[in-house]
Amino acid sequence: MKYRRFGRTGWMVSEIGYGMWGMGSWSGSSDEESLGSLQHAVELGCNFFDTAWAYGGGRSERLLGQLVRANPDKRLYTATKIPPKNMKWPSRRQFSLDDCFPPDHIEEYVRRSLENSGLESFDLIQFHVWEDAWVEDERWARKMDELRRQGFINAVGISINRWEPWNGVRAVRSGLIDAVQVIYNVFDQNPEDELFPACVEKDVAIVARVPFDEGTLTGTLTRESTWPEGDWRNTYFVASNLFPSVERADALKPVVERAGIRMPEAALRFILSHPAVSTIIPGMRKLSHVESNIAASDAGPLSQELLAELRTHRWERAPTEWSQ
Numbered sequence: 001m002k003y004r005r006f007g008r009t010g011w012m013v014s015e016i017g018y019g020m021w022g023m024g025s026w027s028g029s030s031d032e033e034s035l036g037s038l039q040h041a042v043e044l045g046c047n048f049f050d051t052a053w054a055y056g057g058g059r060s061e062r063l064l065g066q067l068v069r070a071n072p073d074k075r076l077y078t079a080t081k082i083p084p085k086n087m088k089w090p091s092r093r094q095f096s097l098d099d100c101f102p103p104d105h106i107e108e109y110v111r112r113s114l115e116n117s118g119l120e121s122f123d124l125i126q127f128h129v130w131e132d133a134w135v136e137d138e139r140w141a142r143k144m145d146e147l148r149r150q151g152f153i154n155a156v157g158i159s160i161n162r163w164e165p166w167n168g169v170r171a172v173r174s175g176l177i178d179a180v181q182v183i184y185n186v187f188d189q190n191p192e193d194e195l196f197p198a199c200v201e202k203d204v205a206i207v208a209r210v211p212f213d214e215g216t217l218t219g220t221l222t223r224e225s226t227w228p229e230g231d232w233r234n235t236y237f238v239a240s241n242l243f244p245s246v247e248r249a250d251a252l253k254p255v256v257e258r259a260g261i262r263m264p265e266a267a268l269r270f271i272l273s274h275p276a277v278s279t280i281i282p283g284m285r286k287l288s289h290v291e292s293n294i295a296a297s298d299a300g301p302l303s304q305e306l307l308a309e310l311r312t313h314r315w316e317r318a319p320t321e322w323s324q
């Protein structure tokens, strides 16, 4: 495993971090399997873990606390997220700070996350939705400073809404945040345009999330894919998303296979090829996924030739009623 600097915090984080949404709330999750996979990831050098209160109302945070306690001799970086007060994902332009993150709500959920995890502090607290207009309202930053002084948090981040990388650039430029979490993958390359240069300029860490486009970029979905009732992917992979996603993944497959690389590995190595990225957080519950994803770090960036080809698979998407 290779490590990268996490922006101005100076932390050295593993190139492959760990996304903990699935194990909190997707169908088919077993805590026993998840804990085994998490522990194996630690043994393979993974040290950055991303969870949220919303991932099972604390279930995923509880697993993270267990993992940290089981590894007292390891420095594991813990990141969680405060849900918006109105519990609506994503946020909309008309939502105010009072709708989503009034100061008392911020404090309440930081305390809840600490309680769920049993940790004394989190390394990174992120806002689980974000509107750049909130930069003007200093109350959130003041509350975060207070929580930092109290020793509950180390660093502050925002998690940018799906397919809106522009909606975090002002926050980066404000100097008020240490990290951004954003969707960045072979399809969604647009954070490179404006967000990444701003992060580099301000030394803000970049957490690349949803590296597999929720599964499409693993090459395993088909036009017939469905999930058990209650699994959120049934509401995301509606036909108008699933069909073009599968079509585009199928177009990509021969390109990466010609280079002798499997789809999931290509997806991760594409992201690692960008030097501004601090860490990637693939969602993974299966041990075999942990092993193959972590191996992508040692394999390193892709060749310039393959990268140039993958760049042509960029897909411009705008938020819509099913995109969440």
Ligand SMILES: NC(=O)c1ccc[n+]([C@@H]2O[C@H](COP(=O)([O-])OP(=O)(O)OC[C@H]3O[C@@H](n4cnc5c(N)ncnc54)[C@H](OP(=O)(O)O)[C@@H]3O)[C@@H](O)[C@H]2O)c1
Binding pocket: 018, 019, 020, 021, 022, 050, 051, 081, 128, 159, 160, 181, 209, 210, 211, 212, 213, 214, 215, 218, 220, 264, 281, 282, 283, 284, 285, 286, 288, 289, 290, 292, 293
């Ligand atoms: N608004 C937000 O802030 C927000 C939104 C979405 C995600 N996130 C964060 O980003 C993380 C990553 O996103 P995600 O989990 O939604 O999607 P993702 O990482 O794009 O995809 C996860 C899916 O890929 C599968 N997978 C992982 N490695 C694989 C491999 N090597 N081969 C085949 N399949 C593989 C996983 O299976 P298994 O689970 O069965 O191993 C899971 O079904 C989340 O866990 C969460 O921490 C944040």
